[in-house]
Amino acid sequence: MKAMIFAAGLGTRLKPLTDTMPKALVPVGGVPLLQRVATRILDAGIRDIVVNTHHFAEQIAGYVALDPVLQACVRISPEPDRLLETGGGLLHARTLLEGDGPVLVHNVDILSNLDLHQFIARAHPDALATLVVSERATSRYLLFDDDLRLVGWTDTRSGEVRSPFPALDPSRCRRLAFAGIHLVSDRIFGVMEALGFAGRFSIIDFYLRAATGYPVYGYVPDRFAMLDVGKADSLEQAEAFVRRSGFCDSGEK
Numbered sequence: 001m002k003a004m005i006f007a008a009g010l011g012t013r014l015k016p017l018t019d020t021m022p023k024a025l026v027p028v029g030g031v032p033l034l035q036r037v038a039t040r041i042l043d044a045g046i047r048d049i050v051v052n053t054h055h056f057a058e059q060i061a062g063y064v065a066l067d068p069v070l071q072a073c074v075r076i077s078p079e080p081d082r083l084l085e086t087g088g089g090l091l092h093a094r095t096l097l098e099g100d101g102p103v104l105v106h107n108v109d110i111l112s113n114l115d116l117h118q119f120i121a122r123a124h125p126d127a128l129a130t131l132v133v134s135e136r137a138t139s140r141y142l143l144f145d146d147d148l149r150l151v152g153w154t155d156t157r158s159g160e161v162r163s164p165f166p167a168l169d170p171s172r173c174r175r176l177a178f179a180g181i182h183l184v185s186d187r188i189f190g191v192m193e194a195l196g197f198a199g200r201f202s203i204i205d206f207y208l209r210a211a212t213g214y215p216v217y218g219y220v221p222d223r224f225a226m227l228d229v230g231k232a233d234s235l236e237q238a239e240a241f242v243r244r245s246g247f248c249d250s251g252e253k
Contacts, residue, residue, distance in 0.1 A: 001045075001046050001048075001100060001101050001102055001103070001104065001120070002046065002048040002049070002050065002096075002097050002100050002101075002103050002104075003041045003046045003048070003049045003050070003103065003104040003105070003106065004049070004050045004051070004052070004077075004089075004090060004093060004097060004103055004104070004105050004106070005024075005034065005037055005038065005041070005049060005050070005051045005052075005106050005107075005108050006052060006086055006089060006105070006106070006107050006108060006180075007022065007023070007024035007034060007051050007052060007053060007060060007108040008052040008053050008054035008055065008057075008079050008083055008084070008089055009023055009054070009055065009083070009108075009109075010023075010054075010055045010083070011023030011026070011055060011109075013230045014026060014229075014230070018055070020056075021056055021059060022053070022055050022056040022057070022059055022060055023055070023108060023109055024051070024053075024060055024108045025056075025059055025060065025063060026229070026235070028111070028229060028235065028238040028239060028242055029238075029239055029242045029243070031242075032063065033108050033109055033111075033229060034051070034060065034063070034108055035067075035070075036111065036242075037106055037108055037110070038051075038070060038073075038074065040116060041104065041106065041116070042069070042073065043116070044104070044116035044117055044120065045117075046104060047073050048073060048075075048100070049073050049074045049075070050074075050075050050076075050077050050093050050096045050097055051064070051074055051075070051076055051077065051108075052076075052077040052078070052079055052084075052089045052092070052093060053076055053077070053078050053079065054078070054079045054080070054082075054083050057076075057078055057079075057080065060076070061076055064076070075096055077089070077092060077093035077096055079092060082200065083200065084199065084200045084201075085200050085201055085202050085203075086202055086203040086204075087192070087197060087201040087202050087203040087204075087205065087206045088197075088198075088199055088200040088201050090103075090105065090184075090188070090203060091189060091192050091197065091198070094189045097186065097189075098186050098189055099186065100186070101186060102120070102123070102183050102184060102185055102186065103183070103184050103185075103186060103188075104116070104120065104181075104182075104183050105181070105182045105183070105184060105203075106180070106181050107180035107181070109180075109228060109229045109230060110179060110180040110181060110226060110227075110228060110229070111226065111227045111229060111238060111241055111242065111245075112132075112179065112181070112224065112225065112226035112227070113223075113224065113225045113226070113245050114132060114179075114181060114221055114224065114226070115221070118221075119132065119181075119183065119219060119221065120183060122219065123183045123217075123219065124215065124217045126215060127183075127185065127215045127216065127217045128184065128185050128187065128188055128191060128210060128214035128215060128216055129182050129183065129184040129185065129188065129207060129216045129217075130182060130183045130216075130217045130218070130219050131150070131178055131179075131181075131182045131207075131216065131217070131218050131219065132178070132179040132180075132181040132182065132218075132219050132221065132224075133176035133177060133178055133179060133218040133219065133220055134176060134177055134179060134220060134221070134224050134226070135176060135177070135220075136177040136179075136226070137177075138177045139155060139156050139157045140153070140154070140155050140156075140177070141153070141154050141156065141175040141176060141177055142175075142176055142177070142178055142204075142218065143161075143163065143168070143170055143173035143174070143175060144173060144174045144175075144176060144217075144218045145173065145174070146174070147217075148174070148217050148218040148219070148220070149211075149215055149216065149217055149218075150207060150208070150211045150216040150217065150218065151163055151164075151165055151168055151173060151211065152164075152165065152168050152170065152173065152208070153204065153208055154170055154175065162208055163208070164208055164209060164211055164212045165212070174218075176218055176220065178204070179224075179226050180228070182203075191210055191214055192206060195209055195210060197209075225241075225245070227241045
């Protein structure tokens with residue numbers, strides 16, 4: 001099994017910190033976000049990690065090169081010309097990820113108490129993807145049927161609903177928030193090509209298109225807690241989160 005950490009984003013919500021560094025290297029509790037996420041992946045027994053880069057890419061590559069543990073397990077998937085978003089970034093890294101079974105995908109700015117071993121063990125074996133979701137309050141939700149199979153997406157602020165199923169009744173769906181962590185089959189690359197996805201695109205757009213012919217499931221962890229380190233004013237919350245979660249200075253739990 002391999003893993004991919006999405007770390008290419010501009011981190012605009014974390015300005016002014018990201019005027020001089022990539023979001024992936026923003027420290028929480030003295031430990032860069034990239035180190036925290038990579039350490040949890042390594043603790044789950046995954047030793048082959050791909051990190052995509054764009055904004056201050058050379059800083060991420062330099063950080064990895066100076067850490068013996070990361071240097072041994074991390075490979076960089078550069079996106080020098082333009083950001084490819086989550087779906088395009090995953091497809092762009094195909095040659096680094098394909099051929100060794102499922103791929104654990106993790107946003108670099110997500111901190112959580114998720115038991116990755118348990119998540120991987122409980123993911124649907126026939127699924128194209130299994131997405132970590134919860135009942136967290138937000139404005140954008142994924143919609144699932146009674147079997148926790150993905151059927152749509154909604155924005156509660158605008159009332160917009162997107163679904164590949166024309167007769168979908170959103171009121172009959174389970175509404176859950178995506179946590180930015182998912183396990184994908186390495187069949188996903190062929191499906192992306194078959195459905196005409198290329199270049200820059202969102203992984204959620206792809207999931208919504210693929211959901212009619214390929215099972216995409218949600219996974220709701222027990223006693224799940226997470227924090228999206230998306231804004232500068234969330235860093236104080238992040239510091240408190242890692243203290244409550246028992247993370248030590250190395251980023252390990």
